[in-house]
Amino acid sequence: xxxxxxxxxxxxxxxxxxxxxxxxxxxxxxxxxxxxxxxxxxxxxxxxxxxxxxxxxxxxxxxxxxxxxxxxxxxxxxxxxxxxxxxxxxxxxxxxxxxxxxxxxxxxxxxxxxxxxxxxxxxxxxxxxxxxxxxxxxxxxxxxxxxxxxxxxxxxxxxxxxxxxxxxxxxxxx
Numbered sequence: 825x826x827x828x829x830x831x832x833x834x835x836x837x838x839x840x841x842x843x844x845x846x847x848x849x850x851x852x853x854x855x856x857x858x859x860x861x862x863x864x865x866x867x868x869x870x871x872x873x874x875x876x877x878x879x880x881x882x883x884x885x886x887x888x889x890x891x892x893x894x895x896x897x898x899x900x901x902x903x904x905x906x907x908x909x910x911x912x913x914x915x916x917x918x919x920x921x922x923x924x925x926x927x928x929x930x931x932x933x934x935x936x937x938x939x940x941x942x943x944x945x946x947x948x949x950x951x952x953x954x955x956x957x958x959x960x961x962x963x964x965x966x967x968x969x970x971x972x973x974x975x976x977x978x979x980x981x982x983x984x985x986x987x988x989x990x991x992x993x994x995x996x997x998x
Contacts, residue, residue: 900962945975
C-alpha cells in the first residue's frame with residue numbers, strides 16, 4: 825500500500841472514485857429532473873378524473889359481475905344476458921382498476937390509457953345509441969350521458985398530452 829502511494833497511483837484511485845461519484849450524482853439528478861418533468865406534464869385534474877373513473881367503473885362493475893339479472897332488472901331491462909352483462913362488468917372492472925393503479929404514471933402511460941379510454945367510450949356511445957334507437961330502457965340515456973362526459977374528458981386531456989417531441993409521436997427509438 826505504501827508503494828502505491830509513492831508511485832502516485834493512490835491519488836489516481838481517489839480521482840477515479842471522485843469522478844465516479846460525480847457521474848453517479850449527475851445521473852441521479854438527471855433522473856430526478858426527468859421524473860419531475862414527466863409528472864408535471866400530466867395535469868393534476870387528469871389524475872383526479874382517473875380516480876373518479878375508477879370509482880364509477882367499480883360501482884357499476886361489481887353489481888354487473890355479482891348479480892347481473894337483478895341489477896339490470898332494477899335498471900329497467902327485461903331481456904338480460906348474464907354472460908354478456910358479466911363481460912361488460914369485467915371490462916369496467918379492468919379499465920377502472922387500471923385507472924386507479926395508473927393514476928401516478930408518466931405522460932407516456934397516460935397517453936396510452938387515454939387512447940384506450942377514448943376507443944372504449946366511443947364504442948360504448950355507439951352501442952348505447954343504437955340500442956336506444958331500438959327501444960332500450962330509459963336508463964340507457966343516463967349511461968349515454970355518462971359515457972359522453974367521460975369521452976369528452978378523455979379527448980380533451982389526450983389533446984393536451986400530445987408528445988412534445990415529434991420523434992416520440994412517430995415512434996422513433998433515437
